[in-house]
Amino acid sequence: MTDVYWICLFGGLGFTVLTLLFGDVLDGVFDGFDGFAEFLDPLSLVGGLTVFGGAGVLLDAFTRLGTGAAAGLAALIGLGLALAMHFVYVRPMKRSENSTGFSMREYQGKLGEVITAIPAKGYGEVLVRMGASNTFQSAASFEQKPIPRGTRIVVVEVRGGDLLVTPFDELTPAEDWAPPASPATYS
Numbered sequence: 001m002t003d004v005y006w007i008c009l010f011g012g013l014g015f016t017v018l019t020l021l022f023g024d025v026l027d028g029v030f031d032g033f034d035g036f037a038e039f040l041d042p043l044s045l046v047g048g049l050t051v052f053g054g055a056g057v058l059l060d061a062f063t064r065l066g067t068g069a070a071a072g073l074a075a076l077i078g079l080g081l082a083l084a085m086h087f088v089y090v091r092p093m094k095r096s097e098n099s100t101g102f103s104m105r106e107y108q109g110k111l112g113e114v115i116t117a118i119p120a121k122g123y124g125e126v127l128v129r130m131g132a133s134n135t136f137q138s139a140a141s142f143e144q145k146p147i148p149r150g151t152r153i154v155v156v157e158v159r160g161g162d163l164l165v166t167p168f169d170e171l172t173p174a175e176d177w178a179p180p181a182s183p184a185t186y187s
Helices: 002-036 042-062 067-095
Strands: 111-116 124-130 133-141 152-159 162-167
Antiparallel strands (some): 111 152, 152 162
16 A cells, blocks of 8 residues: 555656646646546645655555545545645635726726827827726827827727727816716726
């Protein structure tokens, strides 16, 4: 049984080294497990097998437990660590992944700045903040009037992958001005 423990221990350590060297490739290979059984993720499974091997070696060498008892206790220790690793580390990390992807439709209503002047009947470039990043997009004037570089703009419409923008004038308080009836989201 000692051989099985050593194979599990060194197999897990070898898998760890392979993961460090070829992690992106292995990640793609093991993506199929995500829908099948969430708890069978490779990190938890191999971690549990490695701990099973290490615990088995230690229990076999330093206790007077019989082979079956040592194997059972090592399996419980390995399973316990695999479950703990899955619920404490792997599962929360999978749920915390962020995506920087967004749809072109999400630009509508966003504020930005003209980086390359927009001619009356042509295209320029605008900088628009989307999430945690800045994006540069081609843009045309919605009103077909030139918009100089450095002008703050608002995206009025998205058409064919291009933004149609208009200059954004800051509102000045007026006596008869009232806030909109429904709350609006401004960027």
